[in-house]
Amino acid sequence: MILKDINQITESDLMDLVTNATDERKDNEYKQELFLNTEKEKVEFLADVSSFANSNGGDLYIGIKEDKNTNKPIARPGISIENTDQEKLKIENLLRDGIQPRIIYKDIAWIPLSNGNKVLIIRIYQSDTSPHRVILAKDYRFFIRHTGGRHALDVDELRVAFTLSENLKDKINNFIDERIYKIISDDTPVVCHKNPKILLHLVPLSSFRRPHTYDFRKINEVPHEYDSLLSPIGHSFSNTRFNYDGYLVFSGDYSSAGSYSQLFRNGALEVVEAFALEPHEGKKNFPVAYIENELIKATGRYLGLFKKMNVPFPIILKLSFLGVKGYKFIFENGIPEFYRKPIDKDLLQLPPQIVENYSVNAEAILRPCFDTLWGAGGFPCDLFYDKDGKWKPTERIFP
Numbered sequence: 001m002i003l004k005d006i007n008q009i010t011e012s013d014l015m016d017l018v019t020n021a022t023d024e025r026k027d028n029e030y031k032q033e034l035f036l037n038t039e040k041e042k043v044e045f046l047a048d049v050s051s052f053a054n055s056n057g058g059d060l061y062i063g064i065k066e067d068k069n070t071n072k073p074i075a076r077p078g079i080s081i082e083n084t085d086q087e088k089l090k091i092e093n094l095l096r097d098g099i100q101p102r103i104i105y106k107d108i109a110w111i112p113l114s115n116g117n118k119v120l121i122i123r124i125y126q127s128d129t130s131p132h133r134v135i136l137a138k139d140y141r142f143f144i145r146h147t148g149g150r151h152a153l154d155v156d157e158l159r160v161a162f163t164l165s166e167n168l169k170d171k172i173n174n175f176i177d178e179r180i181y182k183i184i185s186d187d188t189p190v191v192c193h194k195n196p197k198i199l200l201h202l203v204p205l206s207s208f209r210r211p212h213t214y215d216f217r218k219i220n221e222v223p224h225e226y227d228s229l230l231s232p233i234g235h236s237f238s239n240t241r242f243n244y245d246g247y248l249v250f251s252g253d254y255s256s257a258g259s260y261s262q263l264f265r266n267g268a269l270e271v272v273e274a275f276a277l278e279p280h281e282g283k284k285n286f287p288v289a290y291i292e293n294e295l296i297k298a299t300g301r302y303l304g305l306f307k308k309m310n311v312p313f314p315i316i317l318k319l320s321f322l323g324v325k326g327y328k329f330i331f332e333n334g335i336p337e338f339y340r341k342p343i344d345k346d347l348l349q350l351p352p353q354i355v356e357n358y359s360v361n362a363e364a365i366l367r368p369c370f371d372t373l374w375g376a377g378g379f380p381c382d383l384f385y386d387k388d389g390k391w392k393p394t395e396r397i398f399p
Contacts (some may be wrong), residue, residue, distance in 0.1 A: 027058035078117025196323035232259035341378025
């Protein structure tokens with residue numbers, strides 16, 4: 001598997017696969033041609049794709065010739081293709097209709113070659129809804145990767161696969177719940193202001209699939225680039241340090257921090273903001289436009305950080321608010337008092353969102369969270385979004 005964003009892979013990277021004789025293994029497979037004419041060919045293709053999703057993910061390279069005896073690539077002739085969009089749609093439809101449950105986490109890219117042909121790369125990420133089975137032609141088999149290719153799961157292996165899938169969800173939920181409890185108990189990397197707080201957790205599923213530690217030496221080499229991406233919600237960073245859990249960026253000082261971003265060694269990120277909801281003159285005002293704007297900007301930065309770190313998808317986003325019972329939304333243009341209802345819970349844990357790729361913008365990712373937040377404030381949904389799904393808080397939303 002080439003450790004680059006799939007859309008940044010070039011012919012030179014493919015040349016390295018051949019030059020270095022990178023043989024087939026659990027995370028890559030080579031095919032000289034793409035055959036999707038008969039049901040048998042389609043089932044074979046779906047078996048390859050689903051085996052990656054049921055394992056640790058990987059790349060399927062189509063247009064690279066291999067030595068059948070050694071499984072090593074020996075040439076990159078590519079395939080002749082005129083309408084790549086039409087072929088991509090054909091593949092997308094086949095994956096949608098031929099595998100159950102549907103595989104969400106995937107990328108498809110065509111890499112142009114100097115000979116005029118193209119290599120097709122299908123990148124499949126390890127799935128959080130595995131195991132997946134092939135259902136085309138009533139095949140109904142589950143496949144998994146191993147060093148020699150793939151094989152169909154037997155009954156005992158299937159039982160383990162289903163158990164691991166449920167355990168993964170429990171691990172992530174337990175991690176976030178434990179972190180929220182620590183914040184409630186003031187067990188945080190820095191001492192935060194005693195105000196209501198905004199909590200944001202971004203947790204890659206890869207962090208809990210298997211033991212994994214990111215190399216933080218890269219942060220030490222170009223600290224400013226990482227510090228800017230890690231800036232806490234609504235604040236620029238003023239202090240940074242490596243700590244036991246990983247890398248910490250915070251505003252203020254250890255005894256009185258307004259916010260912080262804690263990047264854990266396994267790739268999980270925790271961000272806490274403890275200034276925006278400070279009561280003023282005894283009033284519990286919730287500046288919803290300001291908070292949503294800062295969350296949208298911050299989420300975009302953090303996804304940029306994960307992209308820089310080559311963190312694989314999917315990523316779970318969980319937004320929470322602590323200590324907000326009794327707060328009321330305030331709006332710049334002012335609204336009648338009867339619109340403003342007090343938030344009815346002290347801890348708002350908004351529905352977790354799954355980030356599937358870097359092409360999804362932060363406004364779209366956060367909208368279901370914001371809709372629930374507005375529900376807690378007495379509104380049917382987030383009224384800042386227009387009919388096209390664009391976040392536009394400057395428009396007048398009340399008569």
